[in-house]
Amino acid sequence: MEPFTTLRSRTVVLPAANIDTDQIIPARFLTTTTRTGLGKNLFADWRYEESGAPRADFALNRPAARACQILVAGRNFGCGSSREHAPWALLDYGLRAVVSTQIADIFRSNALKNALLPVVVDESTSNWLIANPGAEITLDVAAGTLTLPSGVSAQFPLEAFARHCLLHGVDELGYLLTRADEIAAYEARA
Amino acid sequence: MARAPQTLFEKVWRAHEVSPESAATPAVLYIDLHLIHEVTSPQAFALLRERGLPVRRPERALATMDHSTPTLTAQVFGGAPIAIDSAARQVRTLEANCREFGVELLGLTHAQRGIVHVIGPELGLTQPGKTIVCGDSHTSTHGALGALAFGIGTTEVAHVLATQCLLQRKPGTLAVNVHGRLREGVTAKDLILAIIGRLGIAGGTGHVIEYRGETIRALDMDERLTVCNMSIEAGARAGMIAPDETTFAYLAGRPRAPQGAAFERALDAWRQLPTDAGARFDREVDFDAAAIEPMITYGTNPGMVIPIGGFIPERADDAAFGQALAYMGLTPGAAIKDQPVNVVFVGSCTNARLSDLRSAAAVLRGRHVAPGITMLVVPGSQEVKRQAEAEGLHQVFLDAGAQWRESGCSMCLGMNGDLVGAGQYAISTSNRNFEGRQGKGARTLLASPITAAASAVRGRVTDPRELT
Numbered sequence A: 001m002e003p004f005t006t007l008r009s010r011t012v013v014l015p016a017a018n019i020d021t022d023q024i025i026p027a028r029f030l031t032t033t034t035r036t037g038l039g040k041n042l043f044a045d046w047r048y049e050e051s052g053a054p055r056a057d058f059a060l061n062r063p064a065a066r067a068c069q070i071l072v073a074g075r076n077f078g079c080g081s082s083r084e085h086a087p088w089a090l091l092d093y094g095l096r097a098v099v100s101t102q103i104a105d106i107f108r109s110n111a112l113k114n115a116l117l118p119v120v121v122d123e124s125t126s127n128w129l130i131a132n133p134g135a136e137i138t139l140d141v142a143a144g145t146l147t148l149p150s151g152v153s154a155q156f157p158l159e160a161f162a163r164h165c166l167l168h169g170v171d172e173l174g175y176l177l178t179r180a181d182e183i184a185a186y187e188a189r190a
Numbered sequence B: 001m002a003r004a005p006q007t008l009f010e011k012v013w014r015a016h017e018v019s020p021e022s023a024a025t026p027a028v029l030y031i032d033l034h035l036i037h038e039v040t041s042p043q044a045f046a047l048l049r050e051r052g053l054p055v056r057r058p059e060r061a062l063a064t065m066d067h068s069t070p071t072l073t074a075q076v077f078g079g080a081p082i083a084i085d086s087a088a089r090q091v092r093t094l095e096a097n098c099r100e101f102g103v104e105l106l107g108l109t110h111a112q113r114g115i116v117h118v119i120g121p122e123l124g125l126t127q128p129g130k131t132i133v134c135g136d137s138h139t140s141t142h143g144a145l146g147a148l149a150f151g152i153g154t155t156e157v158a159h160v161l162a163t164q165c166l167l168q169r170k171p172g173t174l175a176v177n178v179h180g181r182l183r184e185g186v187t188a189k190d191l192i193l194a195i196i197g198r199l200g201i202a203g204g205t206g207h208v209i210e211y212r213g214e215t216i217r218a219l220d221m222d223e224r225l226t227v228c229n230m231s232i233e234a235g236a237r238a239g240m241i242a243p244d245e246t247t248f249a250y251l252a253g254r255p256r257a258p259q260g261a262a263f264e265r266a267l268d269a270w271r272q273l274p275t276d277a278g279a280r281f282d283r284e285v286d287f288d289a290a291a292i293e294p295m296i297t298y299g300t301n302p303g304m305v306i307p308i309g310g311f312i313p314e315r316a317d318d319a320a321f322g323q324a325l326a327y328m329g330l331t332p333g334a335a336i337k338d339q340p341v342n343v344v345f346v347g348s349c350t351n352a353r354l355s356d357l358r359s360a361a362a363v364l365r366g367r368h369v370a371p372g373i374t375m376l377v378v379p380g381s382q383e384v385k386r387q388a389e390a391e392g393l394h395q396v397f398l399d400a401g402a403q404w405r406e407s408g409c410s411m412c413l414g415m416n417g418d419l420v421g422a423g424q425y426a427i428s429t430s431n432r433n434f435e436g437r438q439g440k441g442a443r444t445l446l447a448s449p450i451t452a453a454a455s456a457v458r459g460r461v462t463d464p465r466e467l468t
């Protein structure tokens, strides 16, 4: 994995609460055997007309959104299924971080495995971000801060090991494999 | 020295720590049983292949196919090709991966195939005190037998394949205490819908729920599985119920449960698992079972739920709520009862075990599905299908005008060809009513098997107590 230290980008905003994984990537697109190519179907049912034409009023279809690497969403983002296709689709579209006041457990875990940064902020920061789409903000992984254009920063929590893996590009599978002796010892005593 | 009282969760967690968590690192948690299906595993096997890694303990894994798998007999048993090419490719990919990596597969035509969360308990593989994972969020189901069972993503599927372990931070504990008796016509599905309605769909985030109290103790195993299944719908990673005589009787004699003297030894260990008196939970919530009515959802997440005789809430100032109702085509303040439906689905890992089919059949016996209604009854496993047929339940469904299918996830999620049309209303015994879950534009009302069956007869949302 590439190290993830800081990210400065404009935001694209989906204010809805409880955006579930069936919205992020509907089930009919899960009959794939690879991780790639899911970006075109990200939020498919919100993003496209019946005809397949992009809906001009959907935030991710606006020309400015293409350069945005940070998605700001309402409370409880990523609830629902364990499909890792959800972070894969967000990444394939070009997003690298999701900001919400609450992020569902399995989605958060899946996001971190793929260096998609889950950022949980307080209500007032979130409200400001939702009210100001396209704001340019900075995420700092080492400091755990989200900095608004005003220069005001909000802290976001990041589990210590996840932070370490992001900053150094550590891959968790590689790390687990270094623990093979302990695993064997456990198996011997269990 | 006396050991501090522990919860069921803590006992199972501690027994599986290869190394405990520290401030800097998560725990390395050993996994006893890894269930695999066709949708969330291809990229995990690919990762192993890329890195030249074997499966560390293939005998601790079991694969089956259910999600993208068709339910039409001809497509399952080879009279016709699988209609969706990409689904066919996924099925073939799982077969090839299991062969290459030495993982046992209960494949398309296997007599023990079924929805992954139905077959684990049914085979007796799901056991008290085990850690169980699967690349599927409804792995929480298995907690009904006192296992710690939770859903993981595909990268973690690869972790477990390669190391039999996961890196995990210890979650919090939430006790859901349920007292009193469920009333006539009120099922385990109604109970869990009522719990989700109160906790909210993020109410359990970061926690493992233990369902406790005499109401839970009185549930049979199928009912407990229904309750634990939907723990994830309250945002919880897992749901657990302490093992007891109901659990032991359920497991005795199952093909993959310990047998004979080994079963007796296992019992001794299982009896140590229940939460000790005086153990502390991070949070506790109490429910009065006697106050619960048959429940039904009206919105686009499982927390948007009301008693079947109730009225759709009005929240003029909540835009998201308004959008959900617009998607559903329902009116704030209106009754949900008598809402016409187009499709009725009895199936899924929530409610497709034998007792669910029996209760739906009891409503349908001697009755007919209303004109214009499509009803699908999809058993949770091929074993459930066989047992149901042995009792003649399939004939009840067929005589009533319903379709009777091979087992699988079917209409629970729109990826295997079983779909609800855009704008149609489906009353469904599954667990998610998200936008598009059952097909693009589909409108899902979640309810119990008896509510679904009663609504099929009338062609509109019906309180099952009116039809007995």
Ligand code: SF4
Residues within 6 Å of the ligand: B066, B067, B115, B116, B117, B136, B138, B348, B349, B350, B408, B409, B412, B413, B430, B431
């Ligand atoms: S029946 Fe539905 S919820 Fe259960 S495993 Fe299948 S798709 Fe998931």
